[in-house]
Amino acid sequence: MRYLTSSFILMSVFCWFKTKAEFFTSIGQMTDLIFTEKDLVNSLKEYIKAEESKMSKIKRWAEKLEALTSTSTSDPEGYLGHPVNAYKLVKRMNTDWQELERIVLQDPADGFINNLTVQKQYFPSEEDEAGAAKALMRLQDTYKLDPDSISKGKLPGVKHSAFLTAEDCFDMGKIAYNDGDYYHTVLWMQQALKQIDEGEDTDISKSEVLDYLSYSVFQLGDLFRAIELTRRLIALDPTHERAGGNLHYFEALLEKEQHEGKVNKTAFEEPKTVSGIYERPPDYLPEREVYEALCRGEGVKMTNRRQKRLHCRYQDGNRNPRLLLAPIKEEDEWDSPHIVRHYDVLSHEEIETIKELAKPKLARATVRDPKTGVLTVAHYRVSKSAWLEEEDSAVIVRVNQRIEDITGLTAKTAELLQIANYGVGGQYEPHFDFSRL
Known part of the structure; x- marks a missing residue:
């Protein structure tokens, strides 16, 4: 089974159409919320600017009319004895005050409220807030x-x-x-x-x-x-x-x-x-302490004698033509069972392409219910995943071929390339990685 995992970094492509909730299960989609919030802040600043402009106009009106009424009320007949003043009074009462009413009733918040209303349909839900809080508590316990x-x-x-x-x-x-x-x-x-x-x-x-x-x-x-x-x-x-x-x-x-x-x-x-x-109460997972110790880097320590048997090397896939000129960097991580790590398998450009292909397809990772056999979400698997086919891009073709070259195995009977994106406190607890059909 092949897995390609990647920490999704900042991206500005919005993919709301795939999922509305469960933002906490995917950092890739939570980054979209950062840009949404930035857009709302900009919209709010525009509203404040418009509100200040509106109040500035109203203030100028008030100051001008205060001066006028101060003069006119001190000598009403004398003031109206000037025909221009009489005309301007009628004009103000018929036209200008209506214009002032329009300015006062004009609501600069309309644009902001409209934007907020549109964006709110994509906001995280109560489920997301609870999920993010529980994830923080999970990190609290684990570390x-x-x-x-x-x-x-x-x-x-x-x-x-x-x-x-x-x-x-x-x-x-x-x-x-x-x-x-x-x-x-x-x-x-x-x-x-x-x-x-x-x-x-x-x-x-x-x-x-x-x-x-x-x-x-x-x-x-x-x-x-x-x-x-x-x-x-x-x-x-x-x-x-x-x-x-x-x-x-x-x-x-x-x-x-x-x-x-x-x-x-x-x-x-x-x-x-x-x-x-109070001590943390035990739960359903017998391996909880060992599992969390591994997360903290407190796993089984290798003896010096065994450590000396671990090496790093350039690996050419048993003289595979595609790896002769560009061998893969390989390092032993463990001796029994033999675990190796490969470095620089994918280029930065390939990684970005795979992330862009996967993001619209990301959906909450599921597990198969052992009783019903139905795929369902589970609290012990907090992530989103996507599956990519060779028809999606030539990059997937190259990656599959590279995996075959490195492992010496065939991709014909393998699963599709899986991209996993973990969210806040994302995890997949210890499990048997097989499926009951």
């Missing part, structure tokens, strides 16, 4: 990042600065909460609360955060902390519709557990940092 570092934009390997507001953290927590993920709810609600406590200006109240936080820690089994947080919530908002009932329920449950001997604590512990209390 063992704490919410504070993410909030401050302190991420490894990034070149642009970014930060999350308390409201952003709160929204992250709500998405986790709505998904029944109380572990991440606690992490992000705690971060939102921390930033509010540090004095960040926000519309999010502490009581809103504590409402989610107290119930989530209860769901994680921390009854003592749930009671402590609920009491803080009631102190801030004595009329909160749920807090009183929750506190009564939590305290009754604690009393029952103490009576049954399930807990022996009689005093509340001091609040601790959330990340120091």
